Amino acid sequence: MKPFVFVLAARSAWNRRLTLGVTMAAVALSVLLLVGIERLREGARHGFAETVSGTDLIVGSRTSPVQLLLYAVFHVGAPTNNMGWAAFQAVAADPAVAWAVPVALGDSHRGFPVVGTSPGYFEHFRHGDGRALALAAGRRFDGLFEVVLGAEAAQRLGYAVGRRITLSHGTGEALLPEHADKPFVVTGILARTGTPVDRALHVSLESLEAIHLEWRGGAPVPGLVIPAEFVRKFDLSPKSVTAVLAGLHERTAVFAAQRRINAHAGEPLQAILPGVALDELWQVLGTAERVLVAVSALTAAIAIAGLVAVILAGLGERRRELAVLRATGARPRDIFALLTLEGLFVTVAGSAAGLALLLACALLFGDLLLARYGVALAAQSFAPSELARVGAIIAAGLVASMVPGLRAYRLAVADGLTPGS
Amino acid sequence: MDPAAAVDPAAAVDPAGAADAGDAVRIDALEFTWRAGLAPCLAIPALRIGAGERVFIQGMSGSGKSTLLNLVAGVAVPTRGSLRLFGHELGALGGAARDRLRGDHIGYIFQQFNLIPYLSAIDNVLLPVHFSARRRARARQQGASPRDAAIALLARLDIDAASGARRAAQLSIGQQQRVAAARALIGAPEIVIADEPTSALDSERQQAFLDLLMACCAAAGSALLFVSHDQRLAAGFDRQVRMEELNRAPRGPA
Known part of the structure; x- marks a missing residue:
């Protein structure tokens, strides 16, 4: 040519x-x-893959790793079993574990999941390339009946700091029994992360205990009414959590720590590596x-x-x-x-x-x-x-x-x- | 029709059978069949065109003119017999060699639609120079560069530099035919084939075009093989051949 x-x-x-x-x-x-x-x-x-970063292990009661990941990180689905508070304390006390943050699920607000956790959540949770959670408005929860909203939840619901809301018992969009007698006040709104955190409402574990004082087995006990101002007279220490996010001192210790937790004597526990489980979920x-x-x-x-x-x-x-x-x-x-x-x-x-x-x-x-x-x-x-x-x-x-x-x-x-x- | 101008094709036969190396085209006992088994549509016992000779081939459509031109240009190959171009037996050459021979030695002017519409007149004239090293070298002898040669040829054919720079599609039919003539003549090929080149022109321009073409061919030393149905244009040619007499194939639809 x-x-x-x-x-x-x-x-x-x-x-x-x-x-x-x-x-x-x-x-x-x-x-x-x-x-x-x-x-x-x-x-x-x-x-x-970076939905959670900086978390080395996720611990929950025994189920499939993907299942655990789904509810601990994505707040999707409901766990069949919670783990006891003693088990949480055992995980937190493991010599390899630097920090442990509890995650308790089960309530919701207008379709958005409510996450009961500790203030440590805001310290230790990381996403993306190691970015921490930041507040776009207000402050963290610091007591009973205070809630911090994820960015998307706040935007979709049109809530601002100071707004009073009531939580529903259970998850989903259906008509759910409400904890109407114990309203929460929005104290803060998180900046956008592009992760499931954006959809969540964050409250303290004690708040969750408080709204469930008169509940037994998923239903209110008939005739029992404990007004909000009296809940402090009760023991509000957490009884159980859904999952634990844990960070280690040394990442190299992850498999040893995983083995120790999986062999925990008190109750059957399972520790998963979030990266591995995320990969598995991505395959689906x-x-x-x-x-x-x-x-x-x-x-x-x-x-x-x-x-x-x-x-x-x-x-x-x-x-x-x-x-x-x-x-x-x-x-x-x-x-x-x-x-x-x-x-x-x-x-x-x-x-x-x-x-x-x-x-x-x-x-x-x-x-x-x-x-x-x-x-x-x-x-x-x-x-x-x-x-x-x-x-x-x-x-x-x-x-x-x-x-x-x-x-x-x-x-x-x-x-x-x-x-x- | 001037009977004196009509030459008996038999007279073109070289009685001695000796190949004249000076012949531009030499045909002996040629037959062409479109498909094996069909009767030949072209059968020419003999035809000789000398170097620099101007031959007028007169014939109606269907007389085998196009087939003859395709054969001489080397895009079709004789089924039987011999067709030599400067002593090269075309039937013995491969397609590539025949294409090269055509590019090197033949300038071709079509009835109409001669030009590539998206090229300028000058670039149209330069086409053969791109496909043939020989034409390129000879164009350099015509002008300082092939482009200069093209501009000079166009000027000779009454196309000024401004028109030469315009796209072919913007030129008048008369201008297009003259650009086509310049393209056929660039690099001074030994043979210029013109297939009814004046039929799209009005009658007063036909003779002017023909005169220019003959003068340019003479200047370049090119033989002119001019095909037309129009007997009136035959004057001024060295020889006239009637297709009806040249082609001995049984008449039928072409």
Whole structure:
């Protein structure tokens, strides 16, 4: 093939820039989709893996690790068994454990989970690349009937600091019995984390004990009413928790600590490594992600099919042009190269435009995504996996462009200098 | 029709059978069949075109003109017989060699739609220079650079530099045909084939175009193979060949 054919193909493509521009836009959008989904997937996976960071072990009563993770971190589902307060104290007292924060679930407020915990939660909980929780407004809870809202819960419910709310017994959206006699006051609202913390309402363990004083076995005891001002006369020390988040002095001690906790004599306990469990959970979610990838790959295939169709459709009216080129000495394989290159140019230009579009999107919406969903859409460069996808699209474009190329080759041979005869 | 100008094709046969190396085109007992088993659509016992000779080939459509031109240009191959271009037996050459031979030695002017619409007139003229090193070298002898040669040729054919820079699609039909002539002539190919190049022009411009083309061919030393159905254009040619007499194939739909 002569280098001149390159120039000719470029000028021919430029001449039909409107038609080819539309196909190029389709290729660009499919590249944006394919690479963008790859990037979102990586970002989501990364963000997901960092839903909890800085927590070395999660401890609960025996169940599957994913189950424990689901309710301890995501506050989804209900534990079959709680663990006793003595067990919590045993975990906290383990020589390897630097800090232990209890998590007690079971109540909710208008569909948002209520998390009973200790003030240590705000000290030790980490997400993302080790970021601590920060208050966007107000202060932490510091006594009975005080609640700190996650950012999304506050926003969706429209609550501000100072608002009085009542908690419901149980979880879910159904009509639940309310702890209406003991209202809580919002003392603080957390900054957005992009993790399940955003959806939670945080109260002290003692507050949870207090609202359940007259409850036995999940239902209020008939006739027993203990007004809020008298609850301090009762023993409000926690009786049980759902799970424990624990940090170690030395991460290297994690497996030894895990073994010790799993062998705890008092009651059957289980300690899991959050990273491992998160990975396991991601595998489950991965199916949806693979469907997304398949759909975006299909989109790319459609874009390339459109490209081939457009070039093929233009071929009929270009037979004279091809005959002219043949008359001036072009060989059939030059004609093949001319048509194939045209398709390749469109694919390459479309891919470049798609990547540029992705960078623009990352710059424009990256911060928003990170804040809202905890998904990092790094804007700086392209990962090898992303470039591999672009490479695959360009390769597919090249192969597909050979279809009009071959057709033109055949036409050039058959037509000679008298097209259409 | 001037019967004196019509030459008996048999007279073109070299009685001695000796190949004249100076012949641009030499055809002997040529037959061409579109598909094996069909009757030949072209059968030419003999045709000789000398170097620099101006030959007018007259024929109606369906007389086998296009087939003959495709054969001479090397895009089709004789089914039987011999077709030599400067002594090269075309049937013995591969497609690539025939393409090279065409690019090197033949300038071609179509009836119409000669130009690549998205290239400028000058770039259209320069097309053969890109596909043939020989034409490139010879164009440098015509001008300081191939581009200069193209501009000079266009000027000779009455296309000024401003029109030469315009896209082919913006030129008038007459201008387009003259640009096509310049393209056929750049790099001084040995043969210029013109396939009804004046049929899209009005009659007063036809003769002007033909005069220019003949003068340019003479200047470049190119033989001119001019095909037309229009007998009135035959004056001024060295020789006239009637397709009906040249082609001995049984008449039928082409």
